[in-house]
Amino acid sequence: MNYSVSEENYIKTIFHLQKKEGTVTTNELAGELKTRPASVTDMMKKLKAKKLLHYQPYQGFRLTTDGSKVALGIIRRHRLWEYFLAEKLKFTWDEVHEVAEELEHVSNKKLIDKLDAYLGFPKKDPHGDPIPDAQGKIESGKKIRLPEVPLNTSCLVSGVSNQSGEILDLLKHKKISIGTVVEVRKRFEFDQSLEIRTGKQTIINISRELAENILISYEA
Amino acid sequence: MNYSVSEENYIKTIFHLQKKEGTVTTNELAGELKTRPASVTDMMKKLKAKKLLHYQPYQGFRLTTDGSKVALGIIRRHRLWEYFLAEKLKFTWDEVHEVAEELEHVSNKKLIDKLDAYLGFPKKDPHGDPIPDAQGKIESGKKIRLPEVPLNTSCLVSGVSNQSGEILDLLKHKKISIGTVVEVRKRFEFDQSLEIRTGKQTIINISRELAENILISYEA
DNA sequence: AAAATAATTTAGACAAATCTAAATTAAGTT
DNA sequence: AACTTAATTTAGATTTGTCTAAATTATTTT
The missing domain is CATH 1.10.10.10 (Winged helix-like DNA-binding domain superfamily/Winged helix DNA-binding domain)
Structure with a gap:
């Protein structure tokens, strides 16, 4: 156990x-x-x-099914701590993952359930990933990746599918984070890179590698 | 390190x-x-x-001096988490120690300093023990034990010098906790047990062993 | 002060988690 | 289908933290 x-x-x-x-x-x-x-x-x-x-x-x-249950428990702890770190302790978006890696291994059930309640039963962590509930249920969250969105359609960054320091660093530099509004303007076939608009008017280029790690939801 | x-x-x-x-x-x-x-x-x-x-x-x-510095760092983490658990997550007084035993080993300095700030730089943990600051400084907290207080003098329980489940259980049963007002009414020489008043009017007897583990401050 | 007892240390073993180097199995190529 | 290469597993060693049993040192008693 x-x-x-x-x-x-x-x-x-x-x-x-x-x-x-x-x-x-x-x-x-x-x-x-x-x-x-x-x-x-x-x-x-x-x-x-x-x-x-x-x-x-x-x-x-x-x-196995048992293995997945254990995994969801760990992920629940990780994401609740991430939420706590960002929301209450004012850690920035790119710092929380590393600290949560340590906290996630404290596996006192009462602690985690009380933390959940204290935070107001959040549905998503600071990276936009869904937080499993006390029963291990998790939102499906059918996300699309940036290369798949149609041209000239404003949409919302809802997550990143890779937690490495390198990618978070790059995104920080490009001023892209959860909740940033983006729009794909042009697709370059040669290297599959994209020209996109971020925020109101900034136009930048991003590589295929990066684009494929940016998760999008359409609620914008 | x-x-x-x-x-x-x-x-x-x-x-x-x-x-x-x-x-x-x-x-x-x-x-x-x-x-x-x-x-x-x-x-x-x-x-x-x-x-x-x-x-x-x-x-x-x-x-050694170095060893004590390390110890104070661990104690700082332990007591800050205890404070957090009691104050924010609404754990009861007697539950926090066990959970803090696990959390204290997460040794990210930035985490602990931000937690400290979030909690408003508390001076004492829920058991009344002083919390070392970020530099490892700790209040001396010249405490007296219950057998040493003069008769018929109202005073304040400020801590317990033993964290075992047994003693916490006993204190809970006798409705004694941090902040309880007590007054020694009678001292029995035979077994050094005490008759004391707790709260406004309850009169109880406590053993020498227990009395010696109850720390008192005079601010009452 | 010698003998008995208690406390502490040493020696050797074990489980967990890792490693390197060698052996084995699977996959891809001609 | 045989050969080459890549992936995986096995065998044996290492480190950390623990243990039991035996040896050693300190303390207490007579």
Whole structure:
């Protein structure tokens, strides 16, 4: 019922990776967790023994239903702390992730539920990602990526699908954050880069790599 | 500069124990931390190598100046979280210690300083213990124990010098907490027990053991 | 002061989480 | 289909924090 910090980091990372691709590979996980493939294999055996994981040697892995429940619990803690840090302690958008990485491993249920109530049961964290409720339910939040929005249509940045310091840094520099209104003006076929408007009148260019990590909702 | 959860628990416990007696013994520490004497010896060697501890085999140990600084940092985190839990999340007095034991090991300095500011730089935690400031300074808080107060003098409970669940439970049952007004009415020489008044008119008896753990300030 | 007892330390082992290097399996290529 | 390459797993070692059992040192008692 209680997992080590290390186990939790593996579970959480598998959960995120398996959203994109159905199954997660040893090398992918090792890369994401900055560890070695051999270490991943060791941990996979342990998580399989605890029935959190479907895993056959050389076949990749997916979380079981139990594993996903554990993952959602961790994600709930992470996002509630992010909300707390931004909303109450006035951390900036790009600082909260790192601190929440530590706080998320304090797994006292009463603490988290009281924190949730204190914050007013927020639905989304400061990056626009949905916060699972006490039962582990999470909003589907059908988001579109920037390259998919039609030209000349004003819309709203609702999240980023990558929490690396590098991307947050770049977005900060370009003055793009949750809630920024953007509009795609032109699409360059050569490199799939985009010319977009941010805010009222600023015109900038962004790369395909960046555009694909910007999540959009249409409520604008 | 960064210590493991285990190291921090040793450091913190030594700090508390050496306040009472000048020097701390292996068995004392093992008892307090619910571990074995041999484990204590192992850790003492490690902490000595890190220059946090004065230690010669068979001679007991004390924290160095550096060790005390580390301890005060941990205590600061612990007490700020206790304050947060009681004040903001509405945990009761007797629940906060256990949860803070986990939170205290998240050692992000910016987090703690921002938390401090958010809480309005509180001077005392919910048990009445002083909270070290960002520089590690702590109020001396010259407290007296209940057996030492003069008869028929109304005074104020300002803390408890023992955080065990048992004592908190007993105090809860006797309706004594921080801020309760008490007055010693009679002292029984046979067993050093006291007859005291709590609140406006309740008269109860308390044992010497309990009385010695109740800290008093005269501001009443 | 010698003997008995208690406290402390050492020696050797173990579990968790990691690593490197070697072996194995799967996938891609000619 | 055989060969090459890439991915994965196994084997064996390391570090941290713990343990038990035995050895050592300190303290207390007679």
